[in-house]
Amino acid sequence: MEYKDIPTKADVERIAALRQPGCVSIYLPTGTTPAEADRARIELKNHLASAARALEELKVDRARIRAVHTEGERILDDRDFWRYQSRSLAVFLDGDMAQTFRLPNRLGTSCEISDRFYVKPLLRALTFPQSALILALAGNSVRLLHITPDRPAERIDVPGMPHDVASAVGLASVSGRSPDGRIQGSEGQKVRMLEYVQAIDRALRPLLANSSEPLILAAAEPLAGIFRGAVEYPRLVAETISGNPEDKTDEELAAAARGVLDRLYASKVGALREAYEARIAAGTALVDLSDIARAATFGAVESLVFDIDRRVPGWVDDETGVITFADEDVPGDYGVVDEILRRALGSKATVYALRAEDVPGGGAAAAAVRYPV
Incomplete structure (x- = not known):
């Protein structure tokens, strides 16, 4: 299982502001399988040992070195923590504080010792994340996929998610029924689709509430328009993967979504460059x-x-x-x-x-x- 606790800008500001002898910053690649987590845990243990030697050479106070070692050992011994990992791990220790972040992007391994923490690699995850969620929405099926730069698309099981339009009818209260409760004609079909979308929305909200990743919609009309008109997700990407997603495999959807991300970030970078060039001229x-x-x-x-x-x-x-x-x-x-x-x-x-x-x-x-x- 993948677990992410991506730092907020406030987290990075707080860590960057700390300054005292003996700040230890460790970055290492991890993974979501038990074998990958075990390798990462061993690598962290080796980094902690080398950090202790470096702190001794820098003549950092022995009590602080012991505190750094104790905090590092607590992380190593936390079995629940190692069960839930992402692509990379950042660890910050100074004897007074211990902070970890499980990051979705793949970082190289490093152990840095200074009078301040090394925060620059954290900014990769904050600026333009390379992972995303895909909602593949069709009348007869719905699936949620997670994509990252270096892994195949992964299906996410969402509790309470309806299987299709028919299974969602009656799960949401909307207008558009005949006096005897039946839905009729093309207008009735749209009402059923709206009920479907509302049921999907309710199932997704607990998961998306804590997500910092973009959500990319793959759907054909009129479902795509009904979904966008009925939900409010701040990270819903404007571009839709068009066509019936049932005609595409998970990997075909992932490839299309990576193209959407590339265009999204290229647009943001282009707008940023234009804004800066105007300010440089001014x-x-x-x-x-x-x-x-x-x-x-x-x-x-x-x-x-x-x-x-x-x-x-x-x-x-x-x-x-x-x-x-x-x-x-x-x-x-x-x-x-x-x-x-x-x-x-x-x-x-x-x-x-x-x-x-x-x-x-x-x-x-x-x-x-x-x-x-």
Whole structure:
């Protein structure tokens, strides 16, 4: 079974704000099968051992090292926790706090030790998630699928879901019946479809209430229009996979849905680039890292776009925001872009993790600012 507890922006802001010696940030790939969870658990145990050695070398207080070890052991020993995993696991420990997130995107393995947490990989899941739900809706069947970037489509069993239009009749109270209770003609057929959609809506709501993933509808008319007119899901994607979904296999629907996601995110990235280019021309957005670092230090960054894969070695002065660039990464330091990100989050900026080719200005980052500094 897959389980996700994707961090909110408030979670990332809170973790990014913490700063003290001995912050341990661990990322590792996991999986939904018992064998995958066992491998991940062993890998986490190895990371915790190496983290303890690194903390000792950094001469972190022994009581804090013991507290980090204790919190890590609690995670390792939590059998229920390891039964329910997703694609990746993020673990943050500092002796005072222990936080885990089970993420739907596949991350590489790493163990970072510093005086602050390494949060940049978390932004992958927040910016443009690559997983989604598909509701394949037809008159004679309905199925809910879950898709991820690296797995076959998975069917989700939804308690209370009607099997077809006929099984849903009478499960919702709507107008459109004859005086003796019978539904007649084409109008009656639409009423039956509405009852069907209402029953599906009631079954889905408990599941979708806690979901952060897009919902993609696969349906033909008039069911598609009836569904969109009867339900209110903030993450329902505007584009529909057209045609009768009964004519498509789960994997064919998954392939179509991935195309929908690609177009959805391409549209969002395009709109973001246009907005930034307009602000760059107007002088209210910055592309030079030195300017961005200064703006982030003084709380002037309104939104930040950054290259998720790029690290720029160096340091940012705590008071002035002046950058000192370095030739290579230093253990325990995450670099210039990561520190800019941390400071931007501290001033409630909106942040977007993008690929290099999508960053406005072509650099490591771009920032829209609230006021000049």
